[in-house]
Amino acid sequence: MSEKLLEIEDLHVRYRTDEAEVYAVNGLSLSMNKGETLGLVGETGAGKTTTALSILKLLPSKVGEITKGSIKLDGKELTKASEPEMRRIRGADISMIFQDPMTSLNPVIRIGDQIAEVLELHSKDTNRAHIDKRVDEILKLVGISKDRKSDFPHQFSGGMKQRVVIAIGLACEPRLLLADEPTTALDVTIQAQVLEMMKELKEKLNTAMILITHDLGVVAQTCDRVAIMYAGRIIEIGAIKDIFEGENHHPYTVGLFGSIPDLTKETNRLSPIPGMMPDPTKKIPGCAFADRCKYCMDRCREEEPEEYVVGTHMIRCNRFGAGKEAEA
Amino acid sequence: MSPTGSVPLIQVKNLKKYFRTPKGALHAVDDVSFLIKQGRTLGVVGESGCGKSTLGRTILRLTEATSGEVIYGGEDLLKFNKHQMKEMRKRMQIIFQDPYASLNPRMTVSEIIAEPIKVCRTLTDKNEINNKVNELMKTVGLAERFVNTYPHELDGGRRQRIGVARALATDPEFIVCDEPVSALDVSIQAQILNLMMDLQEERKLTYMFITHDLSVVKHISDDIAVMYLGQCVEKATSKELFRNPKHPYTQALLDAIPLPSLKEEDKLKKVIKGEVSSPINPKPGCRFSVRCPHAKKECRERNVPLVDQGDGHCVACVLYQ
Amino acid sequence: MAAKTASTDTVKKRSQIKAIWFRYKKNKLAVAGLILLVVLILVAICAPLIVPYEKVVEQNLMERLAPMSGAHWFGTDEYGRDMFARIIWGARYSLALGVGSIIISLIFGALIGAVCGYVGGKLDNIVMRLMDVLLAIPQILMAICIVAALGQGAFNLLIAMSASTVPKFVRIVRSSVLSLKQEEYIEAARACGTGDGRIIYRHVLPNVMGPIIVQATITMAMTILAISSLSFIGLGVPTPQPEWGTILSENKSQMRYYPYLCTIPGIAILVSVIAMNLIGDGLRDALDPKLKN
Numbered sequence: 025m026s027e028k029l030l031e032i033e034d035l036h037v038r039y040r041t042d043e044a045e046v047y048a049v050n051g052l053s054l055s056m057n058k059g060e061t062l063g064l065v066g067e068t069g070a071g072k073t074t075t076a077l078s079i080l081k082l083l084p085s086k087v088g089e090i091t092k093g094s095i096k097l098d099g100k101e102l103t104k105a106s107e108p109e110m111r112r113i114r115g116a117d118i119s120m121i122f123q124d125p126m127t128s129l130n131p132v133i134r135i136g137d138q139i140a141e142v143l144e145l146h147s148k149d150t151n152r153a154h155i156d157k158r159v160d161e162i163l164k165l166v167g168i169s170k171d172r173k174s175d176f177p178h179q180f181s182g183g184m185k186q187r188v189v190i191a192i193g194l195a196c197e198p199r200l201l202l203a204d205e206p207t208t209a210l211d212v213t214i215q216a217q218v219l220e221m222m223k224e225l226k227e228k229l230n231t232a233m234i235l236i237t238h239d240l241g242v243v244a245q246t247c248d249r250v251a252i253m254y255a256g257r258i259i260e261i262g263a264i265k266d267i268f269e270g271e272n273h274h275p276y277t278v279g280l281f282g283s284i285p286d287l288t289k290e291t292n293r294l295s296p297i298p299g300m301m302p303d304p305t306k307k308i309p310g311c312a313f314a315d316r317c318k319y320c321m322d323r324c325r326e327e328e329p330e331e332y333v334v335g336t337h338m339i340r341c342n343r344f345g346a347g348k349e350a351e352a
Numbered sequence: 353m354s355p356t357g358s359v360p361l362i363q364v365k366n367l368k369k370y371f372r373t374p375k376g377a378l379h380a381v382d383d384v385s386f387l388i389k390q391g392r393t394l395g396v397v398g399e400s401g402c403g404k405s406t407l408g409r410t411i412l413r414l415t416e417a418t419s420g421e422v423i424y425g426g427e428d429l430l431k432f433n434k435h436q437m438k439e440m441r442k443r444m445q446i447i448f449q450d451p452y453a454s455l456n457p458r459m460t461v462s463e464i465i466a467e468p469i470k471v472c473r474t475l476t477d478k479n480e481i482n483n484k485v486n487e488l489m490k491t492v493g494l495a496e497r498f499v500n501t502y503p504h505e506l507d508g509g510r511r512q513r514i515g516v517a518r519a520l521a522t523d524p525e526f527i528v529c530d531e532p533v534s535a536l537d538v539s540i541q542a543q544i545l546n547l548m549m550d551l552q553e554e555r556k557l558t559y560m561f562i563t564h565d566l567s568v569v570k571h572i573s574d575d576i577a578v579m580y581l582g583q584c585v586e587k588a589t590s591k592e593l594f595r596n597p598k599h600p601y602t603q604a605l606l607d608a609i610p611l612p613s614l615k616e617e618d619k620l621k622k623v624i625k626g627e628v629s630s631p632i633n634p635k636p637g638c639r640f641s642v643r644c645p646h647a648k649k650e651c652r653e654r655n656v657p658l659v660d661q662g663d664g665h666c667v668a669c670v671l672y673q
Numbered sequence: 674m675a676a677k678t679a680s681t682d683t684v685k686k687r688s689q690i691k692a693i694w695f696r697y698k699k700n701k702l703a704v705a706g707l708i709l710l711v712v713l714i715l716v717a718i719c720a721p722l723i724v725p726y727e728k729v730v731e732q733n734l735m736e737r738l739a740p741m742s743g744a745h746w747f748g749t750d751e752y753g754r755d756m757f758a759r760i761i762w763g764a765r766y767s768l769a770l771g772v773g774s775i776i777i778s779l780i781f782g783a784l785i786g787a788v789c790g791y792v793g794g795k796l797d798n799i800v801m802r803l804m805d806v807l808l809a810i811p812q813i814l815m816a817i818c819i820v821a822a823l824g825q826g827a828f829n830l831l832i833a834m835s836a837s838t839v840p841k842f843v844r845i846v847r848s849s850v851l852s853l854k855q856e857e858y859i860e861a862a863r864a865c866g867t868g869d870g871r872i873i874y875r876h877v878l879p880n881v882m883g884p885i886i887v888q889a890t891i892t893m894a895m896t897i898l899a900i901s902s903l904s905f906i907g908l909g910v911p912t913p914q915p916e917w918g919t920i921l922s923e924n925k926s927q928m929r930y931y932p933y934l935c936t937i938p939g940i941a942i943l944v945s946v947i948a949m950n951l952i953g954d955g956l957r958d959a960l961d962p963k964l965k966n
Contacts, residue, residue: 066536183627211399212605215610216610238537241611241612243612245620265563265614284612285568287570287594288613294545300507414863448861456879458861471862472866524710
């Protein structure tokens with residue numbers, strides 16, 4: 025096994041609003057190897073984006089707060105890093121791509137200058153010619169002709185804009201790229217183009233990536249490992265084979281797969297998960313999925329299920345491992 | 353009433369909608385014809401900017417068509433006057449994509465659902481309206497305790513249920529569904545899709561289901577029309593289209609979907625190059641020819657009509673003329 | 674937030690006003706502004722209970738320019754009229770004129786703006802160019818022209834002030850309506866066959882109330898100031914009616930030896946303007962539900 029790049033241990037994140045405290049992430053642990061692509065899958069409100077923002081320490085100030093846990097990048101503790109330190113890390117070591125390419129580019133700055141800006145901020149070499157050369161290289165990497173670097177964002181289509189955003193994210197060759205739904209806003213044919221490009225880039229640059237998405241199809245086509253999140257916890261994680269072809273699954277994962285209309289099979293009715301995500305303002309003593317789970321046992325409501333690990337595959341459910349024996 | 357599936361409920365003939373822009377005419381919908389039978393679902397698929405939403409709005413006369421006919425119950429809707437149209441609106445409704453933007457934030461759930469009833473005066477008695485609202489909420493699976501909440505207090509799935517209830521309020525027979533599940537999470541999306549299919553069965557509804565999501569459209573539709581830059585490029589029954597996609601664009605669309613499977617045959621296939629060109633003053637000829645791997649000289653020279661290949665499978669491509 | 678309502682099992686109508694008040698009261702300055710305004714309004718309403726009107730106009734040359742004392746809290750002016758009574762009763766004129774003119778211009782402005790924005794086309798073009806012309810003339814100058822044409826008096830002043838603030842409201846309402854018009858819920862209303870009138874009053878206007886109210890409070894502060902300015906130059910409320918600006922104007926010759934005669938009405942104007950501005954600021958934040966903190 026290669027070296028660990030990112031280790032998250034028992035992360036808790038809380039948002040404080042006028043009305044209530046929202047527990048967005050509740051005890052998330054995760055580790056990632058160098059050069060690996062991890063798919064972070066879950067529905068709205070599962071805490072995917074919050075996790076990514078915590079890694080970058082970009083949680084909305086005064087509202088969002090890491091209450092517990094540690095995040096280590098290459099052994100360096102990020103939760104205790106100061107703001108200037110974090111600023112040096114952002115963009116250079118870890119960068120983030122946001123969902124909407126329309127709003128993540130500054131509309132009044134030429135795209136070449138936007139890429140150059142990241143380079144200027146993080147590299148010691150401030151020679152204008154070198155930076156220009158590097159901008160051309162990066163644009164070529166994401167498949168944009170260098171003649172277009174003096175164009176403004178509005179002159180690009182959605183797919184091209186997302187390429188520019190990815191170019192900015194990759195400009196300093198970060199060790200970790202956080203991609204928050206990078207293709208959700210794009211059309212299928214354009215999405216396919218961008219996914220293909222990202223795959224190629226990953227192989228070329230050996231950048232580790234956390235791909236946040238709700239689309240299991242995208243995950244299957246791009247990731248090495250998959251983590252399924254529910255109510256601020258990882259309820260199942262494993263190599264892509266474990267999740268898509270493994271035998272045992274968390275009931276939520278099963279429900280998630282059952283909700284997608286299958287293109288290859290004829291189905292009359294979908295089998296969605298009944299109910300909704302639990303109230304994030306309440307602390308749940310046991311398994312967060314208990315209320316919607318058809319296998320729910322008494323002990324599920326009392327204590328958080330143990331991890332059940334087989335090889336690379338972890339399921340946090342009482343139906344398996346120690347929990348199963350206890351019930352029997 | 354005649355048995356479902358045999359009688360055409362709505363027939364669109366050569367519908368065109370051009371928008372005037374400073375750069376020229378934007379061909380949002382360009383000569384589209386189709387027919388939806390009673391109790392069936394027509395899926396309209398295409399990428400953003402292909403005119404599928406405009407098509408739905410033009411049929412409902414939310415935007416006025418440039419030319420063409422929309423025959424509904426033997427009469428041309430586009431020739432109706434204001435009063436006739438108002439009567440007609442009871443029978444045809446729309447469900448919108450964005451459950452956040454499509455509900456008035458200053459009205460409570462019950463007010464939103466009651467509004468079409470009040471406007472169309474299908475019921476006038478206050479108690480009757482209240483009963484109807486409660487009944488509708490039950491139909492779409494909204495708990496009664498939400499009557500007085502405001503939409504922003506609810507999640508996307510529940511909001512979309514309000515949108516469905518509002519569309520059902522006047523007991524319509526035809527509903528245009530404009531990407532009703534695109535903004536929802538997969539598990540909620542499945543709940544809403546099931547709800548819509550149940551409603552269709554119970555109330556013998558006819559849907560025109562607009563979406564960009566091929567797996568959703570396959571699931572819900574009986575027939576599918578694929579649109580590209582304002583034109584319908586392929587039309588077939590759902591089964592036929594997925595089993596035997598003929599138009600190169602349909603094939604490209606199907607190949608581009610990332611499937612949640614690791615099998616070798618499900619891997620992303622060769623990705624189609626290029627992007628959708630501008631719908632403003634399009635050049636004559638097949639509009640997909642710029643991106644098409646099979647494009648010939650002929651494609652750019654003449655307009656390619658939809659040609660029936662037998663069994664109602666229509667394709668607009670020189671390969672099948 | 675969604676899940677939260679899901680867990681409450683009661684049918685309750687949580688009014689939006691309550692939510693707005695909840696956000697509003699977090700802003701301490703805004704609450705102070707509101708208290709000031711309430712006090713001013715109470716004073717204006719209860720003026721007859723505090724001092725009888727006779728005291729406002731009663732001239733007592735024996736006591737002219739008396740200093741502040743137990744009998745005359747704010748002293749007397751050069752005609753021996755009790756300043757305290759005049760300031761108290763002045764609140765009636767200043768506030769009533771301010772509030773009245775805002776209400777009038779609000780109604781007209783909202784109506785014209787909503788129709789222009791919603792209907793669009795030629796009507797919109799013509800009306801908006803007209804409004805541009807009106808906006809190009811400074812408010813006070815236009816008010817002077819109108820008063821000069823119609824003649825002096827409280828009622829004409831009201832008309833002048835309203836007419837000169839209407840274009841502002843038209844602009845704000847129109848631009849809000851233009852952006853609202855694209856909203857899907859307006860389209861949904863049209864899909865049900867809702868007529869234009871009902872769409873405007875039921876779907877459009879309630880949703881533009883926020884920016885309108887904020888603009889109204891801030892414009893009201895400016896209007897009170899403008900009314901006082903007009904009175905000061907002799908085009909406003911004529912003496913002996915006790916408008917604050919009028920009082921200020923009457924006493925300007927005494928400024929050198931009896932500065933408080935000018936300072937006190939000045940402070941009254943200042944307080945009401947500050948109160949309105951603070952309220953406007955507070956409302957702007959409170960009416961935006963997206964601002965959670």
